[in-house]
Amino acid sequence: MIFTIYGDYIRHYGNKIWIGSLIHLMKEFGHNEQSVRVAVSRIMKQGWLESEKVGNKSYYFLTPRGEARIEEAAIRIFALNPKKWDGKWRMLMYTIPEEKRRIRDELRKELIWSGFGSIANGCWISPNNLEKEVHLLIKNYDIQAHVDFFVAEYQGPEKNRTLVEKGWPLQEIAEKHQQFISTYSKKFMEHQSMMDKNLMSDAECFVxxxxxxxxxRKFLFFDPGLPKELLPEVWSGNDAAKLFEKYYRLLAQSASRFFEHVFREDNDIREKNEFFID
Known part of the structure; x- marks a missing residue:
């Protein structure tokens, strides 16, 4: 939840917030001060946040690594339409020795996060342009001697969609999108009716x-964001994205107003930059 608040709000206001304001925001979700401080401490140990003291106040801001992850996530979350495919596959193959198992496990998680699918042991593919992300992973984990990376075209004998079927459980992903639609279409209609009658506070919109x-954003962990050429003709992910956009727009202004109210009390806003879907 803290990552979500940084990604959807704080990063547009200088990436830095006083711990007291963060605690105030998190209380809206039922989290107490101690749990927030413990979570922030854990996130710092993982290398996503840094802190600084100004007087007797502690401020927390994203590390460069944290900023990069948040930006990547935001781009993918708000990519509301499947991209056009260039017809090429990005293929990463690795043979990381057993004594580096921890690195191998972490690399696997990072590849899944970025949208890669596994078609064989140690062989990962993606139709998306992820060259930059792959080279950064290779550098960060210092595994140049254990990997090979290709940008290539699939020449058969099957079709490109066969690779998709091998690499990703599309049926399961579609069902998760459908579950999101089923749950949040009802919430959307309820909140739309309440807002039309001025029955929702800014704090409720923020929550x-x-x-x-x-x-x-949980879709980032299992939906690779495949281009439209590789998706089924009827894809529930498109409907989920449209619902998300409509619902987000409905709440955006009131939610931002509540965040700014809390943020302005204890933080210096250098530049107002409300976050709406373009």
Whole structure:
């Protein structure tokens, strides 16, 4: 949830927030001060956040690694339409020795996060342009001697969609999108009716929008964001994205107003930059 708040709000206001304001925001979701401080400490140990003291106040901001991850996530979350495919596959093959198992396990998680699918042991593919991300992973994990990376065209004997079937459980992904639609279409209609009657406070809109983004961002861990040429003709992910966009727009202004109210009390806003879907 803290990552969601940084990604959807704080990063547009200088990436830095006073711990007291963060605690205030997290209390809206039922989290107490101690749990927030413990979570922030854990996130710092993982290398996503740094802190600084100004007077007697502690401020927390994203590390360069944290900023890069948040930006990547935001691009993927708000990519509401499948991209056009250039017809090429990105293929990463590795043979990482057993004594580096931890690195191998972490690399596997990073590849899944970025949208790669596994078609064989130690062989991962993606139709998306992820050259930059792959070279950064190779550098960060210092595994140049254990990997090979290709950008290539598939020459058969099967069709490109056969690779998709090998690499990703499309049926399961579609079902998860359908579950999102089933749950959040009802919430959308309820909140739309309430807002039309001025029955939702800014704080309630903040909670609803944050929960919406928090839930939708989970797709990043199992939906690779395949180009339209490789997706089924009827794809529930398209409907889920449209619902997300409509629901987000409905809540955006009121939610941002609540965040700014809390943020402005204790933080110096250098530049106002509200985050709406273009």
């Amino acid at each position: 609803a929008r944050t929960m919406l983004v928090h839930e939708y």
